[in-house]
Amino acid sequence: MASEKPQESVYYLKPGDEERARLNNQHRVLVHIIENELLHAPIDPSTIVKIADVGTGTGIWLDALAAHLDPIPTAIGQPRQYDGLDMSPAHFPAFHPENFHYDVYNILQPVPEGLKGKYDLVHVRLLVSALSKGDVNTAVDNLAQLLRPGGWIQWDELDGESWAGRVPSAHVREMNELVRKHMETKGMELDVPAAFVKAAEAHPRLQNVSERIFNTIKSGPELKDDVNSVYLWSCTTSTKMILQASGTPGAEEEFKRLSEGAKADIERDGIFWDSDEHVLLAQKK
Template sequence: MGRNSTDRVYLLARDKAESERLDKQHYFFMALLRNQIIHPCIPRDNLVSIADIGTGTGIWLQEVARFLPSPQLDLHGFDISPDQFPPKQGLRISEDSEIKLHVHDARKEFPPEHHGRYDMVHIRLLTAGMRAEDFKTVVKNVRSLLKLNGWIQWEELDTTAFCTDRMPEPAVVTKVRKAAMNILMYMKMSYMAPHQVFDELRAQQFQNVRRKAYNTRGLGYLHDVALRWAINVIRAMIVPAMLTTGEAKDLAEAKEKVEELVAGYQDHCMTALPLVNLFIIVGQI
């Protein structure tokens, strides 16, 4: 389907460059999370069956397999498209166990064989492929995957991802945030995803729901990585979105407008620290 299809809201590409960006993003996020791939409040001793929604390249599951070495691990990744799935050799956990990947749209009910199967479900940045109105349905469908007392860990961003440690907020940061917000609103996507996830988990009777933001404060050594990440997101997200919304008549104009945003943001960050603000929301059924 083309980008203007009413059924498709995914703003990013699904090519090799985007797969590389996603893998680099994973390691950057791990640094933000102080290398805690699973939130400390989630007991790890009984984690055997784990699902990853919007798995992309499967990088998160591959890291979990190293973090929780066990021949009993049952790891499944779900994504609406197989385009970024890794080659088969990248999926093996042990000699007789491997990560299993499935094509599935989380806005639709999962097959019965997956109901009540998982000790934990992980989701990261699913808002890149869903509208604000989809949250209720997605949470309901994901809830069906969990065993009793199972946990969900959902990582999301909002437009504060582009904020820096300078206050009051500089005009260039406001300009970038507004550009992102306008596109999300036009596409009827959520620009307050972490808060919407938190509210929806509580509305659907999840227990022990909590939310925490992780950023680069106190991690000045991540300045350059955080800046590259922010610039890559601006380019990856806003260029195709400008074509979708009609803010640019062609690719050349979209790139020119975005590079103006990038240049201003980059100049500002010469003396400012990009914060990123990655939110983790957890809950238990």
């Protein structure tokens, strides 16, 4: 789902139109889950002039935010600026408005001087499975450096723990356990939302830390098939990569058994993938 640290990440993002389409559909589903709110209270839209989207991918979140914000005048009367930052330019849009800019930046690397204190809002989404333990502290500190005083971090993140025991499919549970063990072996952060709250509350330049939790099932039955598709893709893609990397004899057959079994379980039993999406906020002092 994210690509901030590909050498350790469970998920893998490929270049190409098909992958862009998948990422854009994933955006639509995830925004629906959080009640179609791109900005969350108490962020005041009129104060948001310069925006950075870290791990921007195709830039679709910036496009959606601009459509939401542009009818709202800024408090200082200046036009808004939208910057998409990602460690890979593979999915950057070829064409975009003049007030959009895309650049390469990895949130775990030192913040360039030209970006320090620049933004009113820094948005992050879906770095689960891309961060090792301790990386969240580094990411939070770098995000804080990107902000001007009074600016906000908004981090939309999946709970890598919540659905492990809440999807009634033996095949899904097997895949989840495989992914969990892999992440633990690699020293990766399993609970990014909790790590964010802890890091932000301890940070000397951050205040007003908050968390809202949204559940997939509560998003409504009309989203069931799309939610299942997004989450099953993540689960099976992670499993496939781990099995392939293991070099275990029969890995391909094992992946086929698990992935086809999970799909059959969901279709046969009418399963609605039960998971949580967290919206995490912190304001710079």
